[in-house]
Amino acid sequence: MPKQIYDVIVIGSGAGGGMAIKTLCEAGLKVCCLNAGRRLDPAKDFRNHRKPWQMRFRGFGDPAKRSESVGYMDSEWVPGVWEHEIRYTTAPGTEWTWPRCWAVGGKTNFWGRSSARFGDIDFLAASLDGYDMDWPVTYAEIAPYYSRVERMIGVSSSVQNRPSNPDGEYLPPFNFRCLDHILQQGAKKIGVPYLHDRIAQLTVDHAGHPACHFCGACTTGCDTGSFFSTPWRLLPVAEATKNLELRTDALAKNIIVDENGIANGVAYIDRKSRQEVEVYGRAVIVAATNVETARILLNSMSRHWPTGIANSSGQLGRNLCDHLYGASVYGYLPQLLGQPSFPDSVGDNTIVWMPRWQNLKDPHEEKFIRGYSVYPGGGCGEYPWYATQAEGLGSSYKREVKRRYPTPVSFTIQAPSLSLDTNFVDIDPEVKDVYGIPCARIHFQWDENVLKMWEHSKQVCADLLRAAGGVVEGSADSPSVPGWSLHDTGTCRMGHDPKKFVTNAFGQAHDVPNLYACDASVFLNCTDKTTTLSIMAFSLRSCEHLIEKFRRGDVRSA
Ligand SMILES: Cc1cc2nc3c(=O)[nH]c(=O)nc-3n(C[C@H](O)[C@H](O)[C@H](O)COP(=O)(O)OP(=O)(O)OC[C@H]3O[C@@H](n4cnc5c(N)ncnc54)[C@H](O)[C@@H]3O)c2cc1C
Ligand code: SF4
DSSP states (O other): OOOOEEEEEEEOOSHHHHHHHHHHHHTTOOEEEEOSSOOOOHHHHSOTTOOGGGSTTTTSOOGGGGGGOSSTTSSTTSTTOSOOSSOOEEOTTOOOOOOOOOSTTGGGGTOOOBOOOOOHHHHTHHHHHOSSOOOSSOHHHHHHHHHHHHHHHOOBOOOOOBTTBOOOOOBOOOOOOHHHHHHHHHHHHHTOOOEEOOBSBOSSOBTTBOOOOOOOOGGGOOTTOOBOOHHHHTHHHHHHTTOEEEEOSEEEEEEEEOTTSOEEEEEEEETTTTEEEEEEEEEEEEOSOHHHHHHHHHTOOOSSOTTSTTOTTSOTTOOOBOEEEEEEEEEEOGGGTTOOOOSOOGGGSOOEEBOOOSSSSSTTSSSSSSOOEEEEEESSOSSOGGGGTOOOSHHHHHHHHHHTTTOEEEEEEEEEOOOOTTOEEEEEEEEEOTTSOEEEEEEOOOOHHHHHHHHHHHHHHHHHHHHTTOEEEEOOSSOOOTTTTSOOBOTTOBOSOTTTOSBOTTSBBSSOTTEEEOSGGGOSOOOSSOSHHHHHHHHHHHHHHHHHHHHTTOSOOO
16 A cells, blocks of 8 residues: 655644644645644543532542642643653753643643733844844734734734734733722822733634633633633634644654655654554644654654754754743732622733833943743732731631632733743753653743843832732742743754754754754744744744745655
């Protein structure tokens, strides 16, 4: 039997891979998508309005196994959807946490949905402050793709005219909560912005999907598809074309090359049979997320590519950046003590944010370069954190918890690390995963610049809370462990010079023209904004570049 040759093999079906399969299949190309995990069934795998008292362990999972959880999202509500089997390692002195959802749709099943555009303040940051290099793409070039993605997925926000974050095409914003009205007054007094976040969650019905019904369960899966995820929005469109073959439990191991070193397939492990399988295609798109994309490409060694495919620059795996996260301040609003609880169990949502306000007029006006943003949180969520500190016993304890219920607030910083020579991903020479694939090894430390932002944010957020009449109770002793933000970037950076960059401005490997990366691995750095909207905008642009090459007959036969 002749071997089947697909037009494109896409590795991953998260934000980047999902956009790729939709775009390519709609263009009539035959696509095989390899996905490391299984398909989810929202009726069985999501929370579906179950209450804590309906759960054996109140949603937290078996105490004996709780330490194995990769974070709050890996809970009793969604068992078996977060990756535990595939190992990674860290270099001595590095701490890195890497929560991975490898089900179909990847992390889009459970993400936070904050969706701001990058702007020229980000793309041309190096020209402004002299550090590192500019992106090879300007805002004017990528803006139309942002608009198309926003219209496709539905993003709720308001027009804000801020220099740090370009406005987009929005559905009406979410209403502020009581706490937001109070905190906004504090922000005004100290002169910092407090605005609607841009959030890929529907305030009105959109493109056949119903508006959010405020159940507050987003990180345990939306049963109505009211926030963007690949399985609700992109996969059905791709599958309707009949051009997609989705292979689940298919863990990509390496890219296969022909006698000229050009990609012509992917070798993967079928996790059910544990057998190695090969699949062939005319082009390959890697969209397995920043670190895993690097692992696959670094593990693709051959006589043509002795240090990993498309690595003639030596930059593959380098320039790992991440967002520093952490509670800059937490406390409460005494104005709300004893007030009834509000139906704002959207505590799970990023309703508001404080977009970057530092270094806008002069890139060196602060003690650090670039800038950070902040997510204020609060509201009547489940399991208020202060309950473990409340005084009393029995009914007096419960009364105290209830009295404070609408009052807690917190501020979470989102600050970009700078690219450093010492922060990178390589392959651990000693350790393999259970399928015999060499593991990714992470080398990472926070840089001085980002730690200055962390200190700065603690001061500003405390000032804001006090100016709003609130009580500051503390801040996190240290930032979260690196990797926790899940917004890491940079292992296949894009740029014009093949000696300095892995991919060109379209995410196409300089060395291997039928190989593309469609995730945050191509980003120069992580800016102060979340990455997913940009992953989709860049993936859309890369895929249309590849489609055009197919149209012109520029893609070689496998
Ligand atoms: C709780 C939470 C909150 C978040 N909040 C936000 C937010 O507010 N805003 C934001 O922008 N982002 C947020 N994120 C991050 C966001 O989910 C990611 O940026 C986005 O999903 C990345 O898209 P991706 O396609 O690169 O990777 P993913 O969505 O992780 O998808 C990766 C895909 O690759 C597949 N894969 C991996 N390795 C292999 C392999 N070897 N072989 C085959 N397939 C493979 C996986 O199965 C998966 O389908 C959040 C994430 C979480 C979990
Ligand atoms: S709060 Fe809205 S978007 Fe989130 S899970 Fe519930 S209905 Fe879906």
